[in-house]
Amino acid sequence: MNAPIRFASNAALAARRDAATPRGVGVMAPFFAARAENSELWDVEGRRYIDFAGGIAVLNTGHRHPKVMAAVAAQLERFTHTCYQVVPYDSYVELAEKLNALVPGAFPKKSMFVSTGAEAVENAVKIARAATGRTGVIAFSGAFHGRTMMGMALTGKVAPYKMGFGPFPAEIYHAAFPTHGTDPTRALASVAGLFKTDIDPKRVAAIIIEPVQGEGGFHIAPREFVLGLRKLCDEHGILLVADEIQSGFGRTGKWFAFEHFGVAADLVTTAKSLAGGFPLAAVTGRADIMDAAPPGGLGGTYAGSPIGLTAALAVIEVMQEEGLLERSVALGERLMSRLNALRARFPQIAEVRGLGSMVAAEFNRPGTDEPDAAFAKRVQTLALERGLILLTCGTGANVIRFLYPLTIGDTLFAEGLQIFEGAVIDAAKTSGLA
Ligand SMILES: Cc1ncc(COP(=O)(O)O)c(C=O)c1O
Numbered sequence: 001m002n003a004p005i006r007f008a009s010n011a012a013l014a015a016r017r018d019a020a021t022p023r024g025v026g027v028m029a030p031f032f033a034a035r036a037e038n039s040e041l042w043d044v045e046g047r048r049y050i051d052f053a054g055g056i057a058v059l060n061t062g063h064r065h066p067k068v069m070a071a072v073a074a075q076l077e078r079f080t081h082t083c084y085q086v087v088p089y090d091s092y093v094e095l096a097e098k099l100n101a102l103v104p105g106a107f108p109k110k111s112m113f114v115s116t117g118a119e120a121v122e123n124a125v126k127i128a129r130a131a132t133g134r135t136g137v138i139a140f141s142g143a144f145h146g147r148t149m150m151g152m153a154l155t156g157k158v159a160p161y162k163m164g165f166g167p168f169p170a171e172i173y174h175a176a177f178p179t180h181g182t183d184p185t186r187a188l189a190s191v192a193g194l195f196k197t198d199i200d201p202k203r204v205a206a207i208i209i210e211p212v213q214g215e216g217g218f219h220i221a222p223r224e225f226v227l228g229l230r231k232l233c234d235e236h237g238i239l240l241v242a243d244e245i246q247s248g249f250g251r252t253g254k255w256f257a258f259e260h261f262g263v264a265a266d267l268v269t270t271a272k273s274l275a276g277g278f279p280l281a282a283v284t285g286r287a288d289i290m291d292a293a294p295p296g297g298l299g300g301t302y303a304g305s306p307i308g309l310t311a312a313l314a315v316i317e318v319m320q321e322e323g324l325l326e327r328s329v330a331l332g333e334r335l336m337s338r339l340n341a342l343r344a345r346f347p348q349i350a351e352v353r354g355l356g357s358m359v360a361a362e363f364n365r366p367g368t369d370e371p372d373a374a375f376a377k378r379v380q381t382l383a384l385e386r387g388l389i390l391l392t393c394g395t396g397a398n399v400i401r402f403l404y405p406l407t408i409g410d411t412l413f414a415e416g417l418q419i420f421e422g423a424v425i426d427a428a429k430t431s432g433l434a
Helices: 010-020 066-078 090-102 117-132 149-154 184-197 223-236 306-321 324-345 373-385 410-430
Strands: 033-037 040-043 048-051 109-114 136-140 172-175 204-209 239-243 267-270 281-286 349-355 358-363 391-393 399-402
Touching (some): 066 306, 109 117, 223 239, 358 373
Parallel strands (some): 136 204, 204 239
16 A cells, blocks of 8 residues: 555644635544545544445445446546436446346336435435425435435434525425334324325325435334335325435345335435445436426436446446345344444443444433433544544434445454444443443
């Protein structure tokens, strides 16, 4: 590996950042990236970190996977932009074919591409409205669907995502997402309750759900709940939209988390790990529904960038060649058993949950249901000081989520877990409950 490139000190860059960029773009790490490789990242002062954040679930195939880099380098030699709607290119069609085959559902499908997850969500809502002629959309408490106006409207957490940014698009309703063992029947009743209190089901175009909530705290939707939603949608002619932006592309041990439920959504949004570190997002869905919008109604200047598409085609090959779905299951099992062993020792760990490698530990004040965001933050900070990048999540900011690359080697994975464990032990010491 080459010697680290020295740009400036972290402190000097932070001072320039504070003067030049708005505080609304919150930044977690007190250091600046210089380079990264698979599961490791080096800062501008040459310090090395193990990356269990993956740029928020983007790097299931790791930083700069050689195969992805080679595909992108080859594309850079051909062309970087034509705007697909002006002069099309084959990679758009090829990735659409691949996603249509991979996304759950034994029916004809079509796919379209944009650049970010929020844009994919926006387009899923546009398509659902065009296809049904209805306007209403139901989302869930704790959901996160992005920072655009519709993304914010659908997001089920006010601070910091919605504060001061309204008004939001109309006709958006929220039902309670079942967490912490909530009875799925009660949760379904909360959705059906909206039809009595808020909106006629005949006016609902779509119900959008994260099969495993991401920002909301890695809560896994109970199977009966998803089956019930599918039934409710079918009864009322409502489209079911699966937001697989964080849960997709192998994170849960399957290509898509919905595969765990054995039912298909009508529309599926993907982004993040889809293109291994390059900006790309997609909406895939039933062909007739996807065709509802008129020509010109969908797209964008950079929508379906050839760079992102080429990267995504390489990502799919890497996932297949390297058996990353199996690896996701194996790593997740290893992590879950380590976390459960820690939970037996530390009452601050209230719950450990996971599906494949979409795993999280939730921290509460011992003996209570009160979220302990300070404890989660302390673990995160101690880990970072010791060279491990972790992310928190959860409506109470009291959950640590694990988003390591599925390409991580065993030794580095074990080193990361060791740092995490040490951080929990020391955080417990300072909270006086060790
Ligand atoms: C489930 C989900 N949907 C949508 C988004 C928004 O994606 P983006 O940040 O690429 O706009 C995210 C981002 O975290 C997400 O986790």
